[in-house]
Amino acid sequence: MKKLxxxxxxxxxxxxxxxxxxxxxxxxxxxxxxxxxxxxxxxxREWGAALVEAATQRHGVPPANVTWLAERQDLxxxxxxxxxxxxxxxxxxxxxxxxxxxxxxxVLLFGHxxxxxxxxxxxVVGPNLRGTALAGMLDAIPARVAVVNTASSSxxxxxxxxxxxxxxxxxxxxGLERNxxxxxxxxxxxxxxxxxxxxxxxxxVSLLEAFEYARREVAREYDRTNRLQTEHAVIDGLGDxxxxxxxxASSPHARLAGTFHIGLxxxxxxxxxxxxxxxxYAEKERIERxxxxxRARRDSLPVQQYEAAxxxxxxxxxLNAQAIRRLEGGL
Numbered sequence: 001m002k003k004l005x006x007x008x009x010x011x012x013x014x015x016x017x018x019x020x021x022x023x024x025x026x027x028x029x030x031x032x033x034x035x036x037x038x039x040x041x042x043x044x045r046e047w048g049a050a051l052v053e054a055a056t057q058r059h060g061v062p063p064a065n066v067t068w069l070a071e072r073q074d075l076x077x078x079x080x081x082x083x084x085x086x087x088x089x090x091x092x093x094x095x096x097x098x099x100x101x102x103x104x105x106x107v108l109l110f111g112h113x114x115x116x117x118x119x120x121x122x123x124v125v126g127p128n129l130r131g132t133a134l135a136g137m138l139d140a141i142p143a144r145v146a147v148v149n150t151a152s153s154s155x156x157x158x159x160x161x162x163x164x165x166x167x168x169x170x171x172x173x174x175g176l177e178r179n180x181x182x183x184x185x186x187x188x189x190x191x192x193x194x195x196x197x198x199x200x201x202x203x204x205v206s207l208l209e210a211f212e213y214a215r216r217e218v219a220r221e222y223d224r225t226n227r228l229q230t231e232h233a234v235i236d237g238l239g240d241x242x243x244x245x246x247x248x249a250s251s252p253h254a255r256l257a258g259t260f261h262i263g264l265x266x267x268x269x270x271x272x273x274x275x276x277x278x279x280x281y282a283e284k285e286r287i288e289r290x291x292x293x294x295r296a297r298r299d300s301l302p303v304q305q306y307e308a309a310x311x312x313x314x315x316x317x318x319l320n321a322q323a324i325r326r327l328e329g330g331l
Contacts, residue, residue, distance in 0.1 A: 024102030024143065026061045026263045027095050030068040032075075033083050033111030033151070034123040044110055045075050047188045051108065052078045054192040059204070059263030067091045071111075071125060083111075083124045085133075092137040103143035104260060106207075107134075110184050113151035115175025120156025122149060131160025138166070146207055146260050150184030153177065155243070158234060162241030167257045169211050169235045173243065179230040182221060186214035191262065202284075202321075203328070208247060208257035211235050215246065250295075259288075280324050287317045 030051055032044035048068050055061040069083040069091065070076070081087045095105055112123045121128040138145050138161065146167035149157045154170040155177060161168045171183035190197035190210035197205045197213035205213075215233045222229040234243030237253030247253040291313050298306055 024100060024104060025065060026059070027065045027099060027103060027105045027143070028055050028061060028067070028262065029091050029095065029105070029107045031083050031088060031107070031109050031124070032068070032070045033109065034125065035071055036112060041071065041075070043185070044070065047110055047184065049076050049078060050188055050192045055262055058193070061263040085124055085127045085129055088124065088129060089137055092141065096141045099141060099143035101142050105141055105143045105145045106262060107145070107147045109147070109149045109151060111151050113149065113153040115153040115156055115178070120153060120160060120175050122151055122154070131157045135161050135163070139163070144256065144260065146257070148187060148207070150181060150187060152179060152181050155234065158236050158243040159241040162236060162239050164239040165256060166239050167207055167235070167237050167260055168243070169207065169233065170243065171231055171233050173232045173234045173245065177231050181231045183214050183218050183231060183233050186217040190214055204261045206258050207260040208235070208237070208254050211257065212246070274327070277324065277327050280320060280327065284317070284320050284324070287313055287320060291317070
């Protein structure tokens with residue numbers, strides 16, 4: 001057992017620390033705000049369309065659960081309304097009425113932000129969206145909520161939106177990072193098919209994985225182009241308003257962000273999630289929770305008891321993964 005333990009430790013660090021099995025549905029609100037320039041308008045069109053397609057076709061999210069608000073109604077056929085403060089509030093109000101505690105709600109903001117007089121704003125058509133105002137809208141939603149603000153000066157949303165059982169990701173660490181950001185494009189890539197983003201190879205990308213992928217790609221792009229990095233993304237998965245610049249599967253921030261997925265894994269979604277696959281994925285979530293619980297009690301257990309229990313769970317998890325791969329057509 002002692003020879004195996006270093007390997008087991010490496011394996012368990014790849015397992016996220018979930019809190020609740022995701023048996024509910026996913027609701028997605030995409031907001032592409034003011035563009036300011038044609039190139040940003042084209043970018044918003046590309047990202048919004050890619051996210052809608054990935055959510056409904058790759059991740060199995062019902063089209064009725066996906067709303068895209070854009071600067072112009074005619075930007076794309078999938079746009080459901082203009083990106084105004086009133087429409088954002090109305091969309092979140094509808095989501096609040098349709099969701100329960102078992103559901104997940106992901107809000108994605110793309111565009112430009114401003115920071116003035118200690119207040120963070122996201123630029124939409126008409127009156128801007130304040131972080132504090134958005135917090136009030138989200139408080140009415142009974143589901144688990146995650147917000148990703150990819151705009152410039154977005155860092156203030158970390159404090160504005162902080163709440164228990166809520167994940168907040170921003171492209172900048174403070175409101176003072178005002179330059180154009182590139183985080184959004186990499187985050188979209190993570191959710192729409194970048195294979196490198198799926199770090200645990202389970203066929204789906206969590207918000208934690210998407211954040212880490214986008215954060216790394218931003219750093220690489222700045223380094224490749226020999227530029228000083230002017231944006232530093234942060235994530236708050238604890239609800240304490242203290243975002244961190246990096247978080248792996250063993251971080252406390254992984255409790256929610258590491259298990260917050262959009263819909264089902266690609267293959268399961270394509271197969272309409274057969275009853276057998278649903279059972280296996282529910283079993284996978286159970287085992288992962290037990291691993292997380294065991295890891296939390298590590299210091300209170302005798303070493304041999306901890307290692308034996310850990311080995312048993314990891315073997316069970318491995319067998320579960322093999323069964324899932326067989327049903328999904330893998331080896």
